[in-house]
Amino acid sequence: MLEQIFAPKSVAVIGASPDPTRLGHRVLKNIVDNGYSGTIYPIHPKAATVLDLPAYPAVSAVPAPPELAVIVIPPQLVLDVVEECGQCGVRGLVVITAGFKEVGGAGAELERALLEIVQRYEMRMVGPNCLGIIDTVSNLNASFAALMPGDGEIAFMSQSGAICTAILDWSKSEGIGFSRFVSLGNKADVDEVALLKAWGDDPQNKVILAYLEGISDGPGFVQVASQVTKNTPVIAIKSGTTAAGTRAISSHTGSLAGSESAYEAAFNQSGIIRARTMEQLFDFALLFAYQPLLPGPRLAIVTNAGGPGIIATDAIERAGLRMAEFSAATIEYLRANLPPTANVFNPIDVIGDARADRYRVGLQAALNDPNVDGVLVLFTPQAGSEPEETARVMAELAANQPKPVLASYMGAWSLEPALKLLNADKIPNYEFPERAVAALQAMDQHRRWRAAEPAEYASFDVDRERVRQLFAEVRASGRVELGEIEAREVMEAYGLRLPQSRLARSPEEAAEIASAIGFPVVMKISSPDILHKSDIGGVVVGVADAAAARDTYELIDYRGRKYSPNARIWGVLVQEMARKGREVLVGVSRDPQFGPLVAFGMGGIYVEVLKDVSFRLAPISRQEVAEQVRSIRSFPLLQGVRGEAPADLAAAEETVLRVSQLVTDFPEIVEMDINPLVVYNRGEGAVVLDARIILQG
Numbered sequence: 001m002l003e004q005i006f007a008p009k010s011v012a013v014i015g016a017s018p019d020p021t022r023l024g025h026r027v028l029k030n031i032v033d034n035g036y037s038g039t040i041y042p043i044h045p046k047a048a049t050v051l052d053l054p055a056y057p058a059v060s061a062v063p064a065p066p067e068l069a070v071i072v073i074p075p076q077l078v079l080d081v082v083e084e085c086g087q088c089g090v091r092g093l094v095v096i097t098a099g100f101k102e103v104g105g106a107g108a109e110l111e112r113a114l115l116e117i118v119q120r121y122e123m124r125m126v127g128p129n130c131l132g133i134i135d136t137v138s139n140l141n142a143s144f145a146a147l148m149p150g151d152g153e154i155a156f157m158s159q160s161g162a163i164c165t166a167i168l169d170w171s172k173s174e175g176i177g178f179s180r181f182v183s184l185g186n187k188a189d190v191d192e193v194a195l196l197k198a199w200g201d202d203p204q205n206k207v208i209l210a211y212l213e214g215i216s217d218g219p220g221f222v223q224v225a226s227q228v229t230k231n232t233p234v235i236a237i238k239s240g241t242t243a244a245g246t247r248a249i250s251s252h253t254g255s256l257a258g259s260e261s262a263y264e265a266a267f268n269q270s271g272i273i274r275a276r277t278m279e280q281l282f283d284f285a286l287l288f289a290y291q292p293l294l295p296g297p298r299l300a301i302v303t304n305a306g307g308p309g310i311i312a313t314d315a316i317e318r319a320g321l322r323m324a325e326f327s328a329a330t331i332e333y334l335r336a337n338l339p340p341t342a343n344v345f346n347p348i349d350v351i352g353d354a355r356a357d358r359y360r361v362g363l364q365a366a367l368n369d370p371n372v373d374g375v376l377v378l379f380t381p382q383a384g385s386e387p388e389e390t391a392r393v394m395a396e397l398a399a400n401q402p403k404p405v406l407a408s409y410m411g412a413w414s415l416e417p418a419l420k421l422l423n424a425d426k427i428p429n430y431e432f433p434e435r436a437v438a439a440l441q442a443m444d445q446h447r448r449w450r451a452a453e454p455a456e457y458a459s460f461d462v463d464r465e466r467v468r469q470l471f472a473e474v475r476a477s478g479r480v481e482l483g484e485i486e487a488r489e490v491m492e493a494y495g496l497r498l499p500q501s502r503l504a505r506s507p508e509e510a511a512e513i514a515s516a517i518g519f520p521v522v523m524k525i526s527s528p529d530i531l532h533k534s535d536i537g538g539v540v541v542g543v544a545d546a547a548a549a550r551d552t553y554e555l556i557d558y559r560g561r562k563y564s565p566n567a568r569i570w571g572v573l574v575q576e577m578a579r580k581g582r583e584v585l586v587g588v589s590r591d592p593q594f595g596p597l598v599a600f601g602m603g604g605i606y607v608e609v610l611k612d613v614s615f616r617l618a619p620i621s622r623q624e625v626a627e628q629v630r631s632i633r634s635f636p637l638l639q640g641v642r643g644e645a646p647a648d649l650a651a652a653e654e655t656v657l658r659v660s661q662l663v664t665d666f667p668e669i670v671e672m673d674i675n676p677l678v679v680y681n682r683g684e685g686a687v688v689l690d691a692r693i694i695l696q697g
């Protein structure tokens with residue numbers, strides 16, 4: 001896919017100046033110099049030839065229409081030229097020219113007009129405002145980058161052109177190659193989603209890397225990425241944060257959820273591996289590009305020093321990976337072939353004076369053992385060490401077998417030639433063992449993602465119509481915030497359990513309702529303007545009799561007026577008192593790029609302090625909710641500690657799924673909080689004690 005951009009049969013460079021100081025010249029030279037085998041047409045108004053190629057005054061003057069046009073001319077000329085390209089039958093565009101959306105105002109207008117032409121002629125366009133594209137498979141360097149990367153199996157896309165040039169420069173010195181290299185620029189047409197689609201089914205790309213600043217189409221990204229990652233690992237680094245919107249945040253969930261949580265959830269749910277640093281991005285990429293996928297989580301270590309072996313072992317355990325337990329045959333083989341002082345258990349210690357032959361014994365034994373899924377070789381330079389020969393042994397043994405082998409040669413100065421050998425032989429090497437283990441952890445994450453069952457979505461029998469009507473009524477009365485009674489109806493329509501409750505508007509009414517419900521009751525202030533009722537003493541639990549109910553009404557009403565003089569007070573809610581259970585929070589906030597983000601966490605009045613929540617984008621699958629619930633720090637509290645019975649996790653999960661269904665059915669819900677949801681012991685269910693729903697204004 002996108003062959004017209006990455007593997008066109010012919011290319012025109014519009015703005016290919018004969019003047020070597022001009023960008024257009026540089027682009028043409030990059031195409032000419034790097035082995036592109038298609039036809040090249042320099043387009044320039046006056047020149048007869050550029051770089052010894054016959055030049056044409058316009059695309060329309062070229063005898064056969066070029067498949068790709070690279071545009072390097074002033075912005076005000078771009079629209080006409082692109083129109084002409086469309087008329088001539090050009091299929092792909094790389095618009096390097098800047099001066100569009102990134103300059104705002106008129107530039108943004110120009111970009112819209114540009115996109116309209118591109119779409120009208122069904123062309124595809126990278127840019128505008130980009131460095132260009134490089135494809136080492138078709139040897140096309142349609143960019144003004146200063147150098148051409150080597151061949152490789154890493155496909156790289158970046159929203160930042162400056163990052164592109166830095167990476168190219170660095171990778172050249174490290175000997176790291178790429179299959180494709182794209183500077184996305186303003187991504188008016190081809191964006192990260194289009195590239196994922198185009199690259200995902202191409203075996204030339206063993207791994208896809210993305211440097212992202214923002215994602216244009218959040219739901220599209222999640223949908224496409226979750227398919228692509230089932231075959232091709234995708235590693236992304238996300239920099240900066242996006243505008244969280246200007247709307248005032250009026251719920252617990254809203255204050256906890258930022259765009260960061262949305263990205264985290266989106267990456268998690270689409271199987272994307274997230275790199276935290278640029279260093280990690282390439283640490284991970286090399287392992288995926290150079291070695292086979294990890295078939296399981298059991299690792300062996302071969303080392304010539306004890307300390308690093310322990311460091312690596314600790315890192316492996318922290319990463320949720322496992323130290324392999326060797327078979328009897330392996331141990332026997334190691335005993336017979338290593339000196340008596342060597343450690344024949346995992347980590348295999350071949351001892352400080354080991355030459356390459358001992359590494360051969362250790363590595364071969366580990367690779368042959370069916371209980372081992374991958375091997376990390378640690379090397380410290382010591383007297384008698386053979387760094388290069390050891391690297392050769394690794395390359396020989398790692399070749400043509402299904403387990404990844406990676407190295408951590410610790411040191412740099414005396415190891416330079418060996419490090420070059422390792423890289424040439426596609427053994428990823430890491431300066432320190434922790435970095436190697438982090439790469440293995442990323443690979444294991446990918447392994448688990450690929451092995452996971454397809455996502456299963458629940459669909460509960462709910463009363464959607466009732467909620468639709470209710471929302472219409474709320475809107476008709478000019479509100480966006482639902483009252484407790486309305487929120488309660490919504491919850492009930494979606495099958496959630498709530499204690500009985502009714503709104504009292506006078507002390508007398510409070511006493512009547514309380515008597516009808518049965519004592520003790522809980523009484524709460526009811527106001528659309530008071531977010532945290534407890535903060536102003538607006539919640540009283542354990543109201544014991546009718547007289548207390550009357551007094552409590554007066555008290556709550558008084559506190560409301562005193563602490564929040566401008567608040568609209570609807571009355572006092574009288575509620576059946578629920579028995580104690582574990583309090584959790586289920587909430588929703590709407591992310592501007594990804595849509596509804598559902599939170600689950602420890603609830604009650606301390607949520608903002610504990611900030612122990614995990615997020616998933618709706619709709620949430622059964623597997624995702626199980627993982628979501630288990631990923632909060634306080635999960636052990638739900639499992640039960642010190643003899644406590646476990647909480648009803650199934651009920652907690654079901655509540656999240658019902659909420660996910662609700663916000664998927666009603667995109668107009670912008671924020672929602674259930675806090676607390678009281679979860680009882682296993683088999684006893686859960687009840688909603690406090691709920692808040694806010695609609696789009």
Ligand code: ADP
Pocket residue numbers: 499522524531532533534535539541575576577578579583604605675676689690
């Ligand atoms: P807010 O969050 O606005 O302060 P809540 O309605 O969540 O008000 O009440 C605060 C706390 O009071 C809850 O976390 C819960 O511990 C307790 N509570 C509220 N309603 C009930 C109820 N019906 N039964 C028992 N305890 C309740």
Ligand code: MG
Pocket residue numbers: 604675676690
């Ligand atoms: Mg609450």
